[in-house]
Every structure is written in C-alpha cells, then in structure tokens.
Amino acid sequence: MPDTLHDHTNPEALLPLTPAAFHILLTLATGDRHGYAIMQEVKRLSDGRVRLGPGTLYRVLKELLDDSLIAASDARPDPAHDDERRRYYRLTDFGQRVAQAETRRLARLVNYAWTMPGWQSSGQSAGRSGGQSGGQSGGQLAPQGGK
Amino acid sequence: MRQRPGDSRRSPAQSSLMLRLYRVALYLYPPAFRHAFGDELAQTARDAHEAARAESALSVALLWLTLGADLLRSALPERINTMRPALLIAMALTCIAAVLAVFASLNLYLLEDANPLTTVAFTASPLLRVSYDAAYLSALVAGVGLCAIFAYAVFGAQATVTWGLGALALLVALGGFGGLLARAPLSFLALLASYASLTLLSFLAGWLVAKQVRRGGQRASAVVGACVGVGVALLVNALALTLHTLALNPVSHPLYMQGQIPGTHLNALLIGMALDGVLLVACVVSLLLATRSLVHARPAAAQ
Numbered sequence: 001m002p003d004t005l006h007d008h009t010n011p012e013a014l015l016p017l018t019p020a021a022f023h024i025l026l027t028l029a030t031g032d033r034h035g036y037a038i039m040q041e042v043k044r045l046s047d048g049r050v051r052l053g054p055g056t057l058y059r060v061l062k063e064l065l066d067d068s069l070i071a072a073s074d075a076r077p078d079p080a081h082d083d084e085r086r087r088y089y090r091l092t093d094f095g096q097r098v099a100q101a102e103t104r105r106l107a108r109l110v111n112y113a114w115t116m117p118g119w120q121s122s123g124q125s126a127g128r129s130g131g132q133s134g135g136q137s138g139g140q141l142a143p144q145g146g147k
Numbered sequence: 148m149r150q151r152p153g154d155s156r157r158s159p160a161q162s163s164l165m166l167r168l169y170r171v172a173l174y175l176y177p178p179a180f181r182h183a184f185g186d187e188l189a190q191t192a193r194d195a196h197e198a199a200r201a202e203s204a205l206s207v208a209l210l211w212l213t214l215g216a217d218l219l220r221s222a223l224p225e226r227i228n229t230m231r232p233a234l235l236i237a238m239a240l241t242c243i244a245a246v247l248a249v250f251a252s253l254n255l256y257l258l259e260d261a262n263p264l265t266t267v268a269f270t271a272s273p274l275l276r277v278s279y280d281a282a283y284l285s286a287l288v289a290g291v292g293l294c295a296i297f298a299y300a301v302f303g304a305q306a307t308v309t310w311g312l313g314a315l316a317l318l319v320a321l322g323g324f325g326g327l328l329a330r331a332p333l334s335f336l337a338l339l340a341s342y343a344s345l346t347l348l349s350f351l352a353g354w355l356v357a358k359q360v361r362r363g364g365q366r367a368s369a370v371v372g373a374c375v376g377v378g379v380a381l382l383v384n385a386l387a388l389t390l391h392t393l394a395l396n397p398v399s400h401p402l403y404m405q406g407q408i409p410g411t412h413l414n415a416l417l418i419g420m421a422l423d424g425v426l427l428v429a430c431v432v433s434l435l436l437a438t439r440s441l442v443h444a445r446p447a448a449a450q
Binding site: 034035036039051053054055056057058059061062086087 | 183187188217220222
C-alpha cells in the first residue's frame with residue numbers, strides 16, 4: 001500500500017531538510033519510536049546540541065507526516081512504557097530515500113568544505129575519527145551507493 | 148518513594164498542577180493540531196517531567212521554563228500557518244495602522260494637552276475641542292480593537308473573550324480619562340458617552356462583517372470583524388486628526404507661530420497622519436480581499 005498520494009519519485013524536491021527533521025529521520029532509521037523516545041535519541045545523537053521541545057517536535061512530526069516521510073506505526077516496541085496515548089512513528093521508504101538524499105547533499109558540502117585552503121590540517125586535528133582516510137580533499141564523506 | 152524532609156523535589160500534587168496547566172496551555176495551538184497531537188504532547192511533557200524529577204528540583208524548574216518557551220515558540224507559527232494569507236495581511240496592516248494612530252494621537256496629546264494656551268484656543272473653537280477628543284477617543288478604541296484581534300486570533304470567538312474585551316474597554320476608558328470623574332464630572336460623562344458610542348459603532352460594524360463571512364470559520368470571521376472594528380475607529384481617528392490639523396494649522400496658527408507648541412513645520416503628528424492615511428487605504432483593500440476569500444471559502448475550512 002502506498003504511503004502517500006504525494007509524488008515519491010523525487011526525494012531531492014524536499015531538500016534541504018531542517019536540522020530537526022533530519023535528526024528525527026535519522027532517529028527513526030534505527031527503529032520505531034514514540035515522541036519522548038525521539039526527543040531523547042535526538043539529544044543523544046547530537047551530543048546534547050539539538051534539544052527538541054515537545055511543541056517543536058510535534059510540529060516537525062506533523063510536517064513529516066504530511067510529506068509522508070514518516071507514518072504512524074502499529075507496532076509497540078517499548079511495552080515497558082506503553083500507553084494508549086503514545087503513538088509510535090516509523091520511517092517510510094520515501095522518508096528513507098529523502099534522508100539518504102540529504103546525507104549525500106551534506107556529504108558533498110562537507111567534502112567541498114575540506115578543499116578550502118588551510119582547512120585540511122585543522123580538520124584532521126579536529127578528530128575525524130572512524131577510519132576516514134585523509135586524502136587530497138580531506139577524506140571522502142559521501143556514502144557509497146545510496147539509492 | 149517517600150520524600151525526605153527538606154527534599155526540594157516537587158510533590159506529586161505540584162507535578163499534577165504543572166501538567167494540568169500545560170494541558171490548558173495547549174489551547175494556544177490551533178484546534179486541529181491540538182486534536183491530532185494534544186494527548187501526545189501532554190504525555191511527552193509528563194515523561195520529561197518524570198525524568199527531570201528523578202534528577203533535581205532545579206531540573207524540574209528548568210524543564211518547565213523550557214517547555215513554556217517551546218510552547219510559545221511553536222504555537223504562534225502553527226497558528227499563523229492555519230490562517231489565510233489575505234487575513235494575515237489584513238491583520239498586520241490593521242495593527243500597524245492602529246499603532247500609528249495611537250502614536251499620532253499620543254503625539255497630539257503631548258503637544259497640546261499640557262499647554263495652557265490650548266485651553267483658550269479650545270474654548271474659542273469648539274471644533275478644535277471636538278476633533279481633539281475624537282482623535283484621542285478613537286485611538287483608545289483602536290487600542291482595544293488591537294487586543295480584540297489578537298484575542299480572537301489566539302482564543303477564537305468565545306463569549307468569555309468578548310466579555311473580557313468589554314471589561315478591557317471599560318478599564319481603558321477609566322485609565323484614559325477617568326481622572327476627570329472627580330475634577331469635571333460632566334466632561335467625564337460626555338467623554339464616556341462618546342467613547343461608548345464609538346466602541347459600540349466599531350463593535351457593530353465588526354459584528355455585521357463577521358456575520359457575513361462566518362462561512363470561513365468562526366475564528367477567522369471574528370478576526371476579520373475585529374479588524375473592521377479597528378478600521379472604523381481608525382477612520383474616525385484619521386478624520387479627527389485631519390480636521391484638527393486643518394483647524395489648528397501647524398504652519399500658520401498663532402500657537403505654533405509663537406512657539407508655544409513645539410514642532411511647527413514637520414512634526415511627528417503630520418508624519419503619523421500621512422502614514423496613517425496610506426495604511427488605512429491598504430488596510431481597507433486587504434480587508435476586502437480577506438473578506439472575499441472568507442465569503443468564497445468552503446464551510447469545511449472552518450479554522
């Protein structure tokens with residue numbers, strides 16, 4: 001069953017995503033979550049730099065639902081904290097493609113940024129960990145494949 | 148878990164109160180958003196509150212400050228999103244025009260009211276007195292109208308809002324010229340009667356228009372009605388200011404020529420009036436557009 005009546009052929013049309021929307025999509029990429037769990041996960045994912053209040057969170061969720069990037073989920077993955085008032089959200093296929101497109105866009109931007117004169121050494125000392133190879137342009141951050 | 152003596156954590160009763168207040172505050176969101184997410188918002192706030200309670204009283208206090216700020220920050224754009232662009236433009240222009248009218252009238256008050264020579268001039272020319280009072284009173288009515296626009300936009304067309312605005316109009320009257328009650332009771336009564344008539348006229352005009360555009364939704368029609376009410380007050384304000392300026396020509400009138408009233412050639416009153424006039428025209432056009440869009444609105448688009 002299709003997730004939406006929207007045109008799902010062009011994820012690029014929805015870019016760029018707001019930081020809050022991108023964080024939420026990334027959070028839901030690892031599993032279905034309810035509102036408070038999303039808030040907590042976004043905070044953890046961003047090392048506390050992105051803190052979503054409930055009002056902001058549900059405004060963004062509403063937009064993501066309207067664009068069919070996410071959908072309400074019937075699953076109850078957290079029975080310990082289950083409550084009928086809680087609604088779980090899941091990433092749709094289209095949402096995943098949009099998140100991937102945003103990741104590619106950001107990676108292209110970051111790769112371009114590393115080509116700036118004098119940025120490479122500071123970038124390396126800033127600890128681009130995770131085994132990134134420091135190539136001519138400061139390492140390739142673009143994801144492989146992505147479709 | 149029992150609370151230790153001196154434990155500064157909030158009691159369940161306090162927690163419950165805060166959560167109840169939060170639930171009430173959710174009415175700041177548009178009804179559609181509240182129906183869709185109200186329960187989840189309250190549940191999320193409860194979860195966050197429980198987590199903060201487990202930390203410290205300071206965490207709880209900080210959380211509620213953050214939640215309050217977040218609520219205001221998200222409710223206002225959500226409200227604006229649900230309004231029609233024409234209505235928003237009409238609201239904005241009406242508000243700017245009303246603020247300018249209040250500014251111009253206040254400027255008039257500061258220039259002339261404190262001047263002893265104006266008493267002589269006003270006695271000599273009733274037109275000066277009447278136009279002065281009309282400008283002042285219409286600015287007060289426009290001020291109340293501004294509050295009506297915001298109150299209807301946020302809380303909708305509820306009877307309590309209308310009654311609250313009535314009380315506000317009375318308070319504004321007492322604050323505006325209540326001092327005359329002891330010094331000059333007859334003048335006070337005359338001003339009160341004029342103020343009440345103007346308020347009633349403004350209210351009736353707004354009510355009639357709101358009735359015509361009710362199809363566009365109660366909230367939207369109430370806001371347009373309030374805009375029209377302010378428009379009526381502004382029209383009176385602009386007419387009174389023009390009349391007053393013509394009668395008390397800043398270039399040639401003896402009071403100005405003698406330097407008794409400052410700001411002769413290009414004072415803020417004239418600038419305010421000119422801007423007021425331009426905005427009034429823009430206001431009328433945008434209100435017509437907003438009204439037209441509401442008249443042709445589908446009944447389903449109620450809010």
